[in-house]
Amino acid sequence: MIETHQLTKHYDTKVAVVNLNLNVREGEIFGFLGPNGAGKSTTVKILTGMIFPTSGNAVIEGFDILKDPIEVKRRIGYVPETGALFESLTGWEYLQLIADLHHLDRQIAGKRMDEFLHLFGLWDDCHARLQQYSKGMKQKILISAALISNPSVLFLDEPLNGLDANAALVFKELLKKLSVQGKTIFFTSHVLEVVERICTRIAIIDHGGIIAEGTAQQIAESTGQKTLEESFAKLTGVRDARDSAQDFLEALGT
Amino acid sequence: MLSKLFAAYGVDFIQWKSLTLTAVRLANRQSSLRFDVSSTRGKDMNFSLLLSALIYLVLGLVMTSFVFKLHDFFWSSLILFTIVAFMIGSLMLVEFGTIVVAPEDYHIFSVQPVSSRTYFAAKVTFTILYILIYTMAMGLPSVIAYGLARRVWAEAYSLDPYLMLGSFAGLVMIGVGVAMTMILVYATILRFVHFRKLKNVLSYLQLAMSFIVYGSYSLLPSFIEKVGADLPAVKPAWVYFLPMSWYSSLLDVAEGKINALSILASGLGVLFFAGVIPFALSKISLTYAESLSDASTVPEERHAIQSAASRNVRTFFQRDEDRAIATLIRSQFKHDTRFRLGILAIVPLTILYLFMGLQGGGKLFDPFNPDWKSMGNSALIYLVIVFFPMTIKEAVTRSESYLASWIFFVTPAEKARLVISVKRILFWFFVVPYLVVLGIVFLFYFQNILHVAMHLLVLILLSYSFLQVYLLVNPQMPFSVPRQLGERTTMLGTVMIVGPVVLIMLLLGFSFFVYKNMGIYIIVVTLLVLFTMLLEKLLVKRISRKLARLEFRG
Numbered sequence: 001m002i003e004t005h006q007l008t009k010h011y012d013t014k015v016a017v018v019n020l021n022l023n024v025r026e027g028e029i030f031g032f033l034g035p036n037g038a039g040k041s042t043t044v045k046i047l048t049g050m051i052f053p054t055s056g057n058a059v060i061e062g063f064d065i066l067k068d069p070i071e072v073k074r075r076i077g078y079v080p081e082t083g084a085l086f087e088s089l090t091g092w093e094y095l096q097l098i099a100d101l102h103h104l105d106r107q108i109a110g111k112r113m114d115e116f117l118h119l120f121g122l123w124d125d126c127h128a129r130l131q132q133y134s135k136g137m138k139q140k141i142l143i144s145a146a147l148i149s150n151p152s153v154l155f156l157d158e159p160l161n162g163l164d165a166n167a168a169l170v171f172k173e174l175l176k177k178l179s180v181q182g183k184t185i186f187f188t189s190h191v192l193e194v195v196e197r198i199c200t201r202i203a204i205i206d207h208g209g210i211i212a213e214g215t216a217q218q219i220a221e222s223t224g225q226k227t228l229e230e231s232f233a234k235l236t237g238v239r240d241a242r243d244s245a246q247d248f249l250e251a252l253g254t
Numbered sequence: 255m256l257s258k259l260f261a262a263y264g265v266d267f268i269q270w271k272s273l274t275l276t277a278v279r280l281a282n283r284q285s286s287l288r289f290d291v292s293s294t295r296g297k298d299m300n301f302s303l304l305l306s307a308l309i310y311l312v313l314g315l316v317m318t319s320f321v322f323k324l325h326d327f328f329w330s331s332l333i334l335f336t337i338v339a340f341m342i343g344s345l346m347l348v349e350f351g352t353i354v355v356a357p358e359d360y361h362i363f364s365v366q367p368v369s370s371r372t373y374f375a376a377k378v379t380f381t382i383l384y385i386l387i388y389t390m391a392m393g394l395p396s397v398i399a400y401g402l403a404r405r406v407w408a409e410a411y412s413l414d415p416y417l418m419l420g421s422f423a424g425l426v427m428i429g430v431g432v433a434m435t436m437i438l439v440y441a442t443i444l445r446f447v448h449f450r451k452l453k454n455v456l457s458y459l460q461l462a463m464s465f466i467v468y469g470s471y472s473l474l475p476s477f478i479e480k481v482g483a484d485l486p487a488v489k490p491a492w493v494y495f496l497p498m499s500w501y502s503s504l505l506d507v508a509e510g511k512i513n514a515l516s517i518l519a520s521g522l523g524v525l526f527f528a529g530v531i532p533f534a535l536s537k538i539s540l541t542y543a544e545s546l547s548d549a550s551t552v553p554e555e556r557h558a559i560q561s562a563a564s565r566n567v568r569t570f571f572q573r574d575e576d577r578a579i580a581t582l583i584r585s586q587f588k589h590d591t592r593f594r595l596g597i598l599a600i601v602p603l604t605i606l607y608l609f610m611g612l613q614g615g616g617k618l619f620d621p622f623n624p625d626w627k628s629m630g631n632s633a634l635i636y637l638v639i640v641f642f643p644m645t646i647k648e649a650v651t652r653s654e655s656y657l658a659s660w661i662f663f664v665t666p667a668e669k670a671r672l673v674i675s676v677k678r679i680l681f682w683f684f685v686v687p688y689l690v691v692l693g694i695v696f697l698f699y700f701q702n703i704l705h706v707a708m709h710l711l712v713l714i715l716l717s718y719s720f721l722q723v724y725l726l727v728n729p730q731m732p733f734s735v736p737r738q739l740g741e742r743t744t745m746l747g748t749v750m751i752v753g754p755v756v757l758i759m760l761l762l763g764f765s766f767f768v769y770k771n772m773g774i775y776i777i778v779v780t781l782l783v784l785f786t787m788l789l790e791k792l793l794v795k796r797i798s799r800k801l802a803r804l805e806f807r808g
Contacts (some may be wrong), residue, residue: 045806048663049664050663050664050805050806051805051806070666071666073665073666076664078660078664080660082660084657084660085658086586086655086658086733087658088589088655089581089582093581096577096581097578097582097661100577100578100581101574101578101661101665102665129589131589145661
């Protein structure tokens with residue numbers, strides 16, 4: 001589970017996250033939404049220990065990210081939005097690297113790597129460099145790397161990026177089964193339909209703070225809208241989409 | 255007015271201005287020497303480029319001593335121009351992909367309505383500006399010194415504008431000429447290379463170019479020696495085979511020593527300068543950036559077999575962190591051209607300095623039987639040994655793959671253990687093999703296996719402790735810091751100024767006190783071992799504390 005208390009992050013004078021309080025329960029697929037620059041990535045970076053909060057704290061699986069970062073990291077898997085990988089490594093070497101960093105038993109790691117690579121259809125290319133992989137293949141390696149240590153909490157930042165329709169379908173089913181097993185999944189995406197369909201609970205962040213929380217239906221009802229998409233637009237202060245589009249056309253003089 | 259002039263040559267003035275300004279801004283903001291000032295209007299002003307040029311200004315001020323000491327404008331300018339040519343050559347060598355043409359340019363500009371000609375004009379403007387800043391930092395003090403020299407020697411009462419003009423023109427032609435020659439050599443060879451092989455060829459080409467650049471610098475000590483001992487009134491014919499002498503002849507002309515040889519030599523210099531520019535400039539284009547871009551994005555054929563070396567590396571190291579870092583460094587060395595070059599740059603330097611060492615009486619300086627005649631030349635090889643650990647530490651820290659280093663911040667590996675693994679891998683992969691090869695060379699010349707073994711042990715311990723110190727000063731995760739323009743420019747300047755002092759002190763200390771007595775040697779080696787152990791403890795303590803607050807840079 002994931003808990004944050006008054007989590008705040010400043011970048012010089014800019015406030016990225018302010019007094020954020022979250023409580024994600026075991027077995028939940030928690031959708032974390034927000035417009036660009038709302039503080040989503042900063043929150044994920046803090047929760048995964050990549051950066052430090054200016055104040056407040058976060059507890060993951062009972063361990064404080066500031067006091068016991070290593071214990072937290074033993075229990076998490078992360079798929080970053082950037083898709084950044086050491087591209088000079090082969091797919092096999094990259095997974096080995098992650099397994100070593102997690103101190104995984106070599107035999108267990110080898111077995112999992114074999115299985116993931118076969119399941120994702122990457123076996124034939126596993127000794128080719130990541131530089132030679134397509135975007136979808138790289139994403140599959142990132143997902144495999146996040147799962148290889150069998151973490152109890154998964155942070156997924158736009159995990160479907162680059163995946164073909166079949167792989168995306170398999171991955172969404174996998175998430176549901178993992179949540180049934182009791183894994184906590186922190187899911188960040190801009191594709192609201194996907195979030196609406198697979199997340200058991202959703203929070204919307206804007207200007208560094210939570211502005212709505214609940215199931216997709218609860219959020220829609222509380223804003224008087226029919227869909228999550230419409231609620232999101234209303235909550236994050238976006239003007240009527242049709243008016244905005246018209247203004248763009250007028251600015252172009254057409 | 256300017257717009258029309260530019261348009262006449264097919265260059266969009268507004269785009270040119272914007273592209274040049276952007277290049278200058280990026281150079282300032284990406285420089286390793288950050289020096290940001292907030293102006294009254296609240297905008298950030300950056301002077302990093304100028305600040306890193308200040309290091310070269312220090313060298314320039316030192317070089318004015320040649321002007322006042324030698325009493326011969328031709329010879330002093332020959333030394334000055336050779337040093338400037340070496341330094342500019344080195345800059346171009348290490349910063350080529352950033353100053354002249356960057357592969358990412360194509361990704362950004364190919365989708366914009368920028369013509370190849372406009373891109374080219376902006377790149378040329380920036381390259382010349384960049385080169386001139388460093389050329390002038392090194393040369394301008396000497397230009398002023400040439401103007402004042404006769405007054406200092408009480409031969410005249412006013413500034414000599416002709417000498418100033420001659421030396422200034424020589425400097426500009428040397429700086430820009432060297433830069434353009436290197437662009438020409440690069441681009442011409444790359445024309446014949448398929449883009450799939452471009453990255454590899456580029457790295458070996460850079461290595462070959464470094465032989466030329468460092469080789470020309472290696473001539474400098476013998477110049478100084480010759481010039482210092484005797485200033486021949488009639489220059490020997492061989493000196494005119496050196497391109498720098500063509501530009502030194504400009505000072506002969508400015509001084510009024512006009513004869514067929516000085517006119518011919520200076521004319522040759524001007525002709526070479528005027529000739530190389532159009533050829534080189536024709537190579538800087540968006541099409542060329544496209545070739546470089548292709549080289550970095552077009553995949554090579556896939557190899558689906560795990561190499562035996564990869565398996566051996568994993569078997570050799572037992573700690574998980576060691577295995578992870580070994581896999582990464584080995585792979586980056588194999589496939590990351592810039593990382594490989596950062597390490598391999600040691601090879602030409604070593605060979606050239608060994609060659610120079612052998613010029614001093616045909617043998618390398620043996621610290622057990624110090625022969626001061628050969629020490630001067632041989633000392634340079636130790637300069638390389640001292641700074642090799644720093645070079646590899648920098649190479650393993652700064653990388654274009656820095657965004658991928660998020661993994662070190664998310665996995666449960668302790669950052670301090672990872673840094674210690676980096677130190678181990680660098681030591682075993684690069685430092686030890688390098689020193690063992692040098693030991694074989696020493697054995698050939700010292701003819702005494704015990705001396706070589708003792709000397710090698712000291713060098714290994716020193717290199718190890720240098721590596722510890724560099725990591726202690728600035729511990730970082732591997733491949734986790736973005737590359738910055740001028741990172742090596744600053745390092746190069748620092749090495750040239752600080753290096754010789756450290757080196758001479760160490761060499762003198764060991765030759766005079768340590769190697770003379772086996773008892774003292776054993777004590778010093780024991781102390782060195784204890785020192786490395788102490789450093790190791792400090793290193794673990796400090797990096798554990800410092801890295802605990804280290805944040806991901808992406």
